[in-house]
Amino acid sequence: MTKENSRVILHAEDEPAHAAIVRLALRHNAGDVQLRQVEDGRSALDYLYRRGPYENSAISPRPDLVLLDLRMPHVSGLEVLAIVKKDPELQTIPVVVLTTSDIEEDRSEARACGVDGYLTKPVDFDKFVSMISELCNTWL
Amino acid sequence: MPIFDMFRHSWLVAGRIALFYLVFSLIWIYLGDLMLFHLIEDTNRLTRWQTYKGAFFVVLSSTLIYALILHAVKTLKREQAKAEKILSSRNTALKQRNSALKQFNYAVSHELKTPLVSIESSLGLIHSSLPQNMDPELTTAIGYARSATRQMNNLLESLLLMFQLDAADRVTGATALRALVQDAIDQLTRGGKLNGIKLTIADEGLDFCGDRNKLVQIWLHLIGNAAKYMGDQKHPAIAIGAEPVGQDIRFFVRDNGKGIEMSYQDKIFGLFDRLDKTADGTGLGLTLVKRIVEYYGGTIRVESAGAGQGSCFYFTLPDALINKDRTT
Structure with a gap:
């Protein structure tokens, strides 16, 4: 169950090690934050639209921030982003892309879909952890 | 006939045609007149028939010129079509190569x-x-x-x-030399690579147009290298600047570090060549710098009196520089 006034982050990530870093960073540095992690874009959409295992809003509350990996099975991060930003009910939720891709095409596509932030995962554990902490300070 | 051969021999072809026309015309006039003089005695009739003969010759030569020009135009069009076909197939091959390169970039960047x-x-x-x-x-x-x-x-x-490097530039307008150098220094400072090193920047008020990211890499690697190979220098210092040399502006990054032995000075720009295997680095830094410098039409070289004597990298960037005449 969620605690009142705590902030909720929905994180869609198919790489377990990357998901673990985000969990660790939030556990140590982000105070009263509830993290909900899903393994692909389809589950992220199920969560946002409260379908299937995410029907119960007490267990799966509306997120205050969505973190999206770009390349995920079934539904990509860009597809999730496009759907969220077109939906009047969801478009106010900030969406930040968190990916290893630093190519301009991905950045511009994300911008075109209305992304609120675009971060490249660093190949450095400490930098990755501090990036997540800064991210929470900025958006929550 | 290939189009280049056709042009190479065009004077010969034109000369032959002109000569043929000249000989044919002279023979026609001479034999025609001779025949008319024999056949017609009346002066008025002779004049009229000479007019007919002249008119017939003009029609004949016009037809000949028309046929020759038609042939030439048709040949040119055929060769042009061939050249366009070759160009189109090369364009397709280039597009395929670009696509493969894009996929490689993506694989490196993400996968x-x-x-x-x-x-x-x-x-x-x-x-x-x-x-x-x-x-x-x-x-x-x-x-x-x-x-x-x-x-x-x-x-x-x-x-x-x-x-x-060969992809299109992300040109972001004019960038000052100092801004590029400062960007490189900031990145190196954040990584703790310039601790205790005295830096001197001679700002010549030069501006660049080009891809800022590509240009910053030059100073990032050269200053980073200078700092990395400082050795046990008690007063480490790096000087960065630009100076006029003839009509060109020459940039330099000078240090008082370990220096480079003469025999290695040609090797350092090679792919994966590292003189000190114990130092951090990929062996790609100076190769990358050389390629960026050459991309902007410049050259790069290193001067060092030898081991322990410090070193100085000199380079030019003619295609990236906007205000070349400000220091001259």
Whole structure:
């Protein structure tokens, strides 16, 4: 169950090690934050639209921030982003892309879909952890 | 006939046609007049028939000129169509190569980097969870593995930059020399690479047009290299600037570090060539710098009196410089 006034982050990530870093960073540095992690874009959409295992809003509350990996099975991060930003009910939720891709095409596509932030995962554990902490300070 | 051969021999063909026309015309006039003089005695009739003969000749030569021009135009069009076909097939091949390059960029940027982030993240997690009394050998081994991961990442990023060099510039307007140098210095300072080193920047008020990211890489690698190979210099110093040399502006990055032996000075710009295997680096930095300099139409060389004598890299960037005449 969620605690009142705590902030909720929905994180869609198919790489377990990357998901673990985000969990660790939030556990140590982000105070009263509830993290909900899903393994692909389809589950992220199920969560946002409260379908299937995410029907119960007490267990799966509306997120205050969505973190999206770009390349995920079934539904990509860009597809999730496009759907969220077109939906009047969801478009106010900030969406930040968190990916290893630093190519301009991905950045511009994300911008075109209305992304609120675009971060490249660093190949450095400490930098990755501090990036997540800064991210929470900025958006929550 | 290939179009180039056709043009190479065009004077010969034109000369032959003119000669043929000249000989034919002279023979026609001479034989025609001779025949008319024999056949017609009346002066008025002779004049009229000479007019007919002249008119017939004009019609005949016009038809000949028309046929020749038609042939030439048709040949040109055929050769042009052939050339366009070759160009089109080369364009298709180029597009395929670009697409393959794009896929490679993507693979490097994402597919190869993703497992590296996973390895480094997992090792970082393990390292941060190790108890205090852990075998130091294990901690060292994890440190080696993490360092190798970061080295691999640096290598991938350098390779990616090399492959992206020929891609279109992301031109962001004019950028001042000082801004580019400062950008490089800021990046190196954040990584703690310039601690204790005295830096001197001679700002000549020069502006560049070009891809800022590509241009910054030049100073980033040259200043980074100068700092890395400082040796045991008690007063480490790096001077960065530009100076007029003839009609050109020459840039320099000078240090008082370890220097480079004469016999190695040609080797340092080679792919994966590293003079000091114990130092950090991928062996791609100076190769990348050379390629960027050449991309902007410049040259680069190093001067060093030898080991322990410091070194100075000189380079030019003619195609990236906006206000070349400000220091001259």
